[in-house]
Amino acid sequence: MNFQNRKQLIVQTVDERGSVDVRELAELLQTSEMTVRRDLVQLAASGLLYRTRGGAMKVSLATDQFRFANKTAVNADRKDYICQLAAQDVQEGDILFMDCGSTVFRLCPFIRNKRITVITNSLPVVAELMSSDVTVNLVGGEVDKERQAVHGLMAEEHIARYRANRAFIGVDGISLQHGLSANSEKEASTATAMARQTEKVYLLCDSSKLETDKYLYFAPLSLFDVLITDTEAKPDVVAAYRKAGIRLIN
Known part of the structure; x- marks a missing residue:
């Protein structure tokens, strides 16, 4: 060619x-x-x-790499498919952590009619769920205007005061060799703080991020319990993840 x-x-x-x-x-x-x-x-x-x-x-x-609306629009169909699968595990009365990931945000329409509690550092998630049946707990701390999220030490201390049934977190990259990676230390620290305080961690990750390594390695694969991705994931990659003992849903 x-x-x-x-x-x-x-x-x-x-x-x-x-x-x-x-x-x-x-x-x-x-x-x-x-x-x-x-x-x-x-x-x-x-x-x-x-x-x-x-x-x-x-x-x-x-030109505006971290503007939330742009990130949300990338691979939108894949993200919606992932979130439909994720929403199936959410039960009435659940307490959820939701981080500020663009895929996690797209979970909102699929859970808004459930009587649950969501603890989140994402301002768009709060705005989306304010008029729903969901009780919203906004993490306190310093607001990242571009990312439209709350980060920092106070945010992590806030998260540490709560326990949740499930945590839904995003990631910028994941690989069998290196684990989870991110483009930002802020988002990585929030994700790990939520993972520590929950019974079950769901990693919502579109297939373009599988076997991809980003700027910052922040956690091993053991951080999460379930990986939910889309049907575009390559069969050999899916097989390798399952062989490694990862519960992968797609």
Whole structure:
């Protein structure tokens, strides 16, 4: 495949997914990772995408990388599918932790008619559930305006005062070799604080994040009990995770 054809497919894939890593593109294009990296450099120089550590993302997301609305819109169908599966485990009377992940946010429409309590550091989750049957407990602390979430020491102390039946958390990357990784220390510390205070931890993770390593490694795979992903997950990856003893639902 020549550069022009690779260019068209790379730009199309980045536009559809929001972000993609070198390994995924190499498999898609049936070429080497070195060739993909060289292509990404040229495309970034032309302003067609933004280079990231290990891949690329849409320019519109890169210019405001952490704006919540943008993250929520990436792979929206996959996220909704994941959240429909997750909502099936939520029982009347449950107490839930929900972190500020963009996938976790999309759980709201599927639980809003349940008489449950949600403890969250996410302002969008609070706004979405305020007019629902759900009792909302907003974690206190310093507000991250771009992320629309509450983080910091006070937030972690708030979380430590409560116990929950289930925690729903997101992640930026997960791999069998390295465990869970994130783009931010703030979000990583919130996720681990919630995991410590709950009976069962659900990791909501769209398939594009499987076998992906991000900036900060923050927890082993043992942090969560259930991994929920979508039907786009590669069969060999799903098989490897299950062989490793992970309960994976898709």
